[in-house]
Amino acid sequence: MFRYIVRRLLQMILTFFGATFVVFALMFANQDDPIQALAGEKPVSASLRAALTERYHLDEGFLSQYWYYMSNLLTGDLGVTLTGRDISALLAEAWPRTLQLSLMAIVLAAVLAVTAGVWSAIRRGGALDNGILAFTLLLLAMPIVVLAPVAQLVFGMELGWFPATASREISFYTLMLPAIVLATTVVATQLRVTRTSVVENLRADYVRTARAKGLTPRRVTWVHVLRNSLIPVITLIGVDLGTLMSGALVTEEVFNIPGVGFNLARGIRNEDGPLVVGFVSILVIVFLVVNLIVDLLYAALDPRIRYE
């Protein structure tokens, strides 16, 4: 186990620097004159140019600029937006809302996916199974840009079941519709993986043993089979996080939730480079760390992984 953890950590460090380097390079490389770009049409005085060059280390090489960017990033100093707001403060204000939204979405998706997946697997080939599979296909085909505005129109405005926007007070109820929309982006894959792995496990020897011991079918399915079937589902969490992040970008924009995605979408719209790069860099780090944790968790749950 120890060797596995060390190997994963080393890989993660490499991936981390590689990914941030790619983001940095594409964002800041081959800019003609960043100072002039900042000033727009106005002429820039020599002293201002010297001060800005000094402040942003523009006279130094590409690699040392990357070094400054990384050390600022890792010490939590993300700089200021084009309008002069502190990016770290903006992020600190925004993330609890995004966290609440995504946690609601994750729980919703997991409960639905596991229940329906197990059901579907038990009645494999039946009408219920086919219905559920057709439904997941439909969900997979619904891009979030379609689902979010249409759900807002139908359930928020026409039927009035949920508030159409959630800008003022963030509560469980106002976040319900956005969370459902966000959950649909990940529920289909989770459900299909649960179904496949339950189907496989239902044929396993230990299931026959459990049945032979006289355990009730319900206990066999929901305790013995489910526990083993959830292992592949857990690896999905890491992948899902990326989907959830991009989902939150659109969902928060549509439903006016002032979270990370909402701020990022605003930054994109206003062409606020520092804000976009700062937010994306942090999200990349979160993504990598969560994926590392998921990998380690996976190895802890399934001892076979370590010996590969």
Add this chain to the structure above:
Amino acid sequence: MSDPNLIAMAEAPAGSGRPRSLAGDAWHDLRRNKIFWASSVLVLVVLLMALAPSLFTSADPAACALSNKHKGPAGGALFGYDFQGCDVFARTVHGTRNSIEVGFLSTLLAGVIGLCFGLAAGYYGGAVDAVLSRGIDIVLGIPFLLGAVVFSGRLSAGEGDDGVTAVTLTLGLLAWTSAARVMRSSVVSAKSQDYVAAARMLGAGPLRLMFRHILPNSIAPFIVVLTLMLGANIAAEATLSYLGVGLKGEAISWGVQIADAQGQARVAAGPLVWPSVFLAATVLAFIMLGDAVRDAFDPKLR
């Protein structure tokens, strides 16, 4: 799938001369699959719409009159008019070309990169594999849409550019990882087969081995991934356009239409709903097609 020819021979009706190949076997299955035909028809309609939009509508998508603002369906305009008085049906039909073009070209680019990476990593193994696989890990470490948002804004060439090239490059350069991984693993398993050893002993060089022997026998899962990727890339283009870093300016796109119509959805739902329906139907068609093709090529998964 260890020996498809044997299975094919066993199943082939007596009297048909030679055994079916893997592709022939898959085609035999596909022909009887209703979902395959339904999705193929849908894909063909969408392709026709992309190639010849004037077959479907004679209205000019750029001819907008503010006096028509939010008018309901009338005359030639099947879906009514949007907030600028443009014909929603005409714009939706003409938007197909950009979506399909970006989807196909970006998938092609991702396919080429993925094929090279996967084939080289799987065939050479060892140090080459380690380096290439870490490269895949690095690109995979950037969440797809977030990376696309950063890159697309960077790649587009300022005023007057409709963003098609930028979005195609962005999606292609970020999406190839899944294809490369699938290609790599199927090459690894194909490489150790007896027929590869036999060909090598007969003196086949690495290129001949890779492209004549290994590639044809390991490409099926790769093609399936590409079909599914096509749908995903079309959806991603719409998302980028919706966020304002995709297609812009004069370019007509479903994502731009959805973004424009969303604010006025309460007044007029048509301009929001119709591009959404077209987008979802197109993505659904490609996903169903990919599912059907996968089932045909890999009966184990059923």
